[in-house]
Amino acid sequence: MTRVARWGWVITLVTLTGVAGVLAFVLTIGTTSERGFFERHYHWLYWVNVAVAAVLTLVILTAAVRLVVRVRSGRFGSRLLLKLAGIFALVGVVPGVMIYAVSYQFVNRSIETWFDVRLASALEAGLNLGRGTLDAMVADLGVKTRDAAEQLAEGGTTPQLLALERLRDKLGARTIALVGGRGQILMESGGDTRQLAPDRPSDTMLARARGGSPASQLEGLEDEAAALQGNAQIRALALLPSTELRLGLGERYLMVIQSVPASMLANALAVQTANSEYQQRSLERVGLRRMYLGTLTLVLILALFAALLLAVTLGNQLARPLLMLADGMRLVAQGDLSVRPALATRDELGGLTRSFADMTGQLSDARAQVSRTVVELDAARTHLQTILDNLTAGVLVFDADGHIETVNPGATRTLRLPLSAYVGRPLADVPGLEAFASQLDQRFEQHLGSRDPTERDMDRELWQDSFELQLDPKQDPLTLLVRGAPLPQGARLVVFDDISEVVSAQRSAAWSEVARRLAHEIKNPLTPIQLSAERMQHKLEAKLEGTDQAMLVRSVATIVNQVQAMKQLVNEFRDYARLPSAQLKPLDLNALIHEVLSLYAEPQEKGRLAADLAPGLPNIRGDASQLRQVIHNLVQNAMDAVQERADGRVVVRSSLSLTETGAPRSVRLHIIDNGPGFAEKVLKRAFEPYVTTKSKGTGLGLAVVKKIADEHGARISLRNLHAAPDAGSPPDAAPDAAVIGAQVSLSFSNLAPVTEPGATGAKT
Structure with missing residues (x-):
C-alpha cells in the first residue's frame, strides 16, 4: 500500500469514526429527549454534513485521479479495478438515493401508519406462524425417528455404524445415535464438532419413548444469541423394536438430532424482536418523525461519499488478490508449480490467495510424490515380474471371463506348451489342455460352492489338489500339484508344480519297503527247499535207473538253479532296501x-x-x-x-x-x-x-x-x-x-x- 493510500485511509477512518460518534449521540439523545431537540440543534448538524462532504470529496477525487492515471498507463488489472469501482459506486449511490427518497416520503407522510391494528395483527400472526412451523418440524422429526427405528429393527441384527451413517444421510440429521435404556450413548454417527458426544436424552423423553410413542422437543431457544450460532436443535427419541431373543440386550432407543434451519430461526426471532420493538415504539412515537428526518440527510451524505470511497478502495483490494490469482493460474497452466506469494490479510480473498499458494505447493509435492510412486510402482512391478519369471512353479491368472491374463515362464516350462501365445483366450483353447481346463473349472466351482462366505480364513480361500496330464502319448503323464484361489472381481489364480519326481521318490520308498518284506519272507524257505532237493537226489539217485534217474537229476538241478536265482534276486532287493549310510x-x-x-x-x-x-x-x-x-x-x-x-x-x-x-x-x-x-x-x-x-x-x-x-x-x-x-x-x-x-x-x-x-x- 502506497503512502498516499495510507493517508487516505487514515483520513477516511477518522472521518467515519467522528460521523459514527455523532450519529450514535444523536440517535441516543433523540430517542430519549424531549420534543424539539432536533429543531434546536439543526444548524450544527448542517455544518457537520458540509465538513464530512468536503473531506470525503477530497479523498474520492484523489482515488479517482490515481485510477484514471492507472487506466491510461495500461497497467495490468486497471480495467478490472475501474469496473469494480463503478459497480460498487452504482451499488452504493443508486440504492442510497432511492432509499433516501422513499424514506423521506415514508417518514414525512406515512410513519403514523406503522402503528395500526392491522400491523399489530400481522406481527402476531407472524409469531404464531413461526411457532406453528417449529411445532410441525418437531412432530415430523418424531414420526421420521419412529419409522427409522422400525426400519433398523427389520434388519434383525445389531445396527452397525454404517447403517446409522446411511440413515443420517437419509434423514438429513446432524446426529443420529443408538441410546441405551438408561440414556447412555451406545453408538453415534455425525455429531456437533463442538461436543465430544451428544447430550443424553432427558428422563422425561425416555419415559415417553418407552411408552411406544416417539418423543420430540425443541431445544436451545433459551438464549437467542446462542440459538443464532447453531445451538437450536430438535431432538427426537423412539424405542427401537427388538426382534431378537438375546440375553443381555436391554431397551434401545434411536435418537435423532436435527439442527433448526438458520434462516427459519432467524426469521422467527426477527419477528419476535420486531413485535417487541413495535410495542415499544408505539409508546414512543412522539418526536420519532423529527428524529428520522433530522438524521436521514446526514446518513445519506455519509452513505453516498463512503460508497464512492469504498468503491475505489475495495475495488483495489479485490482486484489485487484476483490479479495475483490470475497470474498464478497462468503460471500453473504453463506447468510452473513454484511457491506463490500470498496476501497476509485475514479476509476471504487473502485466504483464497493463501489457499492457492498452499494448493500450488501441494500440487508440486503431489507431482513429486506421483513421480516417486510411479518409479516405485515400476520397480515393484519389475520386482514382481522378476519373481514370477524365476519361479519354478507355474503361475496362471484368469480374468472374470475365464481368459488367460498372466502367464509366467515356469508355466511354459512345466507344461512345455507356448501358453504366452494364448493370453486373452481360454485355457481350453490350448491344444492338449482341454481336460485340464475343465477340471480346473469344476474344482473352482466345487470350492466356491462349499465355502462359507462369512469366513475369511486364508486356508478356506485356497484349495489344493493333484492332477495328471497326458500331454504326449509317448511319455508318462505329468503329475501336477495345483493350488487355486479366487481373486477380487471374479479373477482366479492357479499355481502348479510338477511333482512327478516326488511321486517317483514315493514309489522308490514304497519299493524299499516291498524289497525289505520280500527279502524277509522269501529268503528263509529257499535254503530248506534246496537242501531237500539235494537230499532227495542223494537218497534216490542210487535206487533209480535209466530215464527215472535222469529225470531226477534234471529236476533237482532245475530246483537248485531256480533257488539260486531266487536267492540272487532276494539279495538284490535286500541290498536296495538296506543300503548302508555313506561314510564320506x-x-x-x-x-x-x-x-x-x-x-x-x-x-x-x-x-x-x-x-x-x-x-x-x-x-x-x-x-x-x-x-x-x-x-x-x-x-x-x-x-x-x-x-x-x-x-x-x-x-x-x-x-x-x-x-x-x-x-x-x-x-x-x-x-x-x-x-x-x-x-x-x-x-x-x-x-x-x-x-x-x-x-x-x-x-x-x-x-x-x-x-x-x-x-x-x-x-x-x-x-x-x-x-x-x-x-x-x-x-x-x-x-x-x-x-x-x-x-x-x-x-x-x-x-x-x-x-x-x-x-x-x-x-x-
Missing part, C-alpha cells in the same frame, strides 16, 4: 574309476570300453565302496546296451566344472554309449525300482545308483543322444532325430578341502 571321506574319483575299469580288461583291449579322464581333478567327499558299486553298475549297463552291436563302444569320462571366478564348482562323471538308448516312457522313471529295459533284469541297478547319489548329494541325469540334423548343430540339439546312444551323468559338488588329509587313490 576324501577320495580321488579318477583313481576309483581306474580301479573299477581294471575289472573290464577284455573290453578295453577290444576297444569297446575307453576312459577319458580329466587330469588334476580335486578330491570329492564320498564312500569308496558305494561309488565303486555306482561306477560298476553304470559301466555294466552301458556294456549290456552295446553288446549286440559290432561297433558298440562305451566311454567313461570325467571333467571339472568351474565358477565364473575360476574356482572349482563340481566334478562330473559321464558314462556314454552308442547303444539304442532309452524309450521315452522309461526316461522319466528309469531311477524307479523295477523299471528296466532288459528281459532278465530286476530294474534295481539304476535305483540303487540314484539312492547312492542322493546319499552323496550328487545330481544324476539320464538322456538319449540324438543325431544332429547338420554338421553345425550339437548332437543333442534335435530331440526328434534318430537316437545314437545314451549318456548318464553324475555331478559331485561336495568337494573335499585341498588341505584335508585322508584322500584315497592316486592322481592320474
Whole structure:
C-alpha cells in the first residue's frame, strides 16, 4: 500500500469514526429527549454534513485521479479495478438515493401508519406462524425417528455404524445415535464438532419413548444469541423394536438430532424482536418523525461519499488478490508449480490467495510424490515380474471371463506348451489342455460352492489338489500339484508344480519297503527247499535207473538253479532296501574309476570300453565302496546296451566344472554309449525300482545308483543322444532325430578341502 493510500485511509477512518460518534449521540439523545431537540440543534448538524462532504470529496477525487492515471498507463488489472469501482459506486449511490427518497416520503407522510391494528395483527400472526412451523418440524422429526427405528429393527441384527451413517444421510440429521435404556450413548454417527458426544436424552423423553410413542422437543431457544450460532436443535427419541431373543440386550432407543434451519430461526426471532420493538415504539412515537428526518440527510451524505470511497478502495483490494490469482493460474497452466506469494490479510480473498499458494505447493509435492510412486510402482512391478519369471512353479491368472491374463515362464516350462501365445483366450483353447481346463473349472466351482462366505480364513480361500496330464502319448503323464484361489472381481489364480519326481521318490520308498518284506519272507524257505532237493537226489539217485534217474537229476538241478536265482534276486532287493549310510571321506574319483575299469580288461583291449579322464581333478567327499558299486553298475549297463552291436563302444569320462571366478564348482562323471538308448516312457522313471529295459533284469541297478547319489548329494541325469540334423548343430540339439546312444551323468559338488588329509587313490 502506497503512502498516499495510507493517508487516505487514515483520513477516511477518522472521518467515519467522528460521523459514527455523532450519529450514535444523536440517535441516543433523540430517542430519549424531549420534543424539539432536533429543531434546536439543526444548524450544527448542517455544518457537520458540509465538513464530512468536503473531506470525503477530497479523498474520492484523489482515488479517482490515481485510477484514471492507472487506466491510461495500461497497467495490468486497471480495467478490472475501474469496473469494480463503478459497480460498487452504482451499488452504493443508486440504492442510497432511492432509499433516501422513499424514506423521506415514508417518514414525512406515512410513519403514523406503522402503528395500526392491522400491523399489530400481522406481527402476531407472524409469531404464531413461526411457532406453528417449529411445532410441525418437531412432530415430523418424531414420526421420521419412529419409522427409522422400525426400519433398523427389520434388519434383525445389531445396527452397525454404517447403517446409522446411511440413515443420517437419509434423514438429513446432524446426529443420529443408538441410546441405551438408561440414556447412555451406545453408538453415534455425525455429531456437533463442538461436543465430544451428544447430550443424553432427558428422563422425561425416555419415559415417553418407552411408552411406544416417539418423543420430540425443541431445544436451545433459551438464549437467542446462542440459538443464532447453531445451538437450536430438535431432538427426537423412539424405542427401537427388538426382534431378537438375546440375553443381555436391554431397551434401545434411536435418537435423532436435527439442527433448526438458520434462516427459519432467524426469521422467527426477527419477528419476535420486531413485535417487541413495535410495542415499544408505539409508546414512543412522539418526536420519532423529527428524529428520522433530522438524521436521514446526514446518513445519506455519509452513505453516498463512503460508497464512492469504498468503491475505489475495495475495488483495489479485490482486484489485487484476483490479479495475483490470475497470474498464478497462468503460471500453473504453463506447468510452473513454484511457491506463490500470498496476501497476509485475514479476509476471504487473502485466504483464497493463501489457499492457492498452499494448493500450488501441494500440487508440486503431489507431482513429486506421483513421480516417486510411479518409479516405485515400476520397480515393484519389475520386482514382481522378476519373481514370477524365476519361479519354478507355474503361475496362471484368469480374468472374470475365464481368459488367460498372466502367464509366467515356469508355466511354459512345466507344461512345455507356448501358453504366452494364448493370453486373452481360454485355457481350453490350448491344444492338449482341454481336460485340464475343465477340471480346473469344476474344482473352482466345487470350492466356491462349499465355502462359507462369512469366513475369511486364508486356508478356506485356497484349495489344493493333484492332477495328471497326458500331454504326449509317448511319455508318462505329468503329475501336477495345483493350488487355486479366487481373486477380487471374479479373477482366479492357479499355481502348479510338477511333482512327478516326488511321486517317483514315493514309489522308490514304497519299493524299499516291498524289497525289505520280500527279502524277509522269501529268503528263509529257499535254503530248506534246496537242501531237500539235494537230499532227495542223494537218497534216490542210487535206487533209480535209466530215464527215472535222469529225470531226477534234471529236476533237482532245475530246483537248485531256480533257488539260486531266487536267492540272487532276494539279495538284490535286500541290498536296495538296506543300503548302508555313506561314510564320506576324501577320495580321488579318477583313481576309483581306474580301479573299477581294471575289472573290464577284455573290453578295453577290444576297444569297446575307453576312459577319458580329466587330469588334476580335486578330491570329492564320498564312500569308496558305494561309488565303486555306482561306477560298476553304470559301466555294466552301458556294456549290456552295446553288446549286440559290432561297433558298440562305451566311454567313461570325467571333467571339472568351474565358477565364473575360476574356482572349482563340481566334478562330473559321464558314462556314454552308442547303444539304442532309452524309450521315452522309461526316461522319466528309469531311477524307479523295477523299471528296466532288459528281459532278465530286476530294474534295481539304476535305483540303487540314484539312492547312492542322493546319499552323496550328487545330481544324476539320464538322456538319449540324438543325431544332429547338420554338421553345425550339437548332437543333442534335435530331440526328434534318430537316437545314437545314451549318456548318464553324475555331478559331485561336495568337494573335499585341498588341505584335508585322508584322500584315497592316486592322481592320474
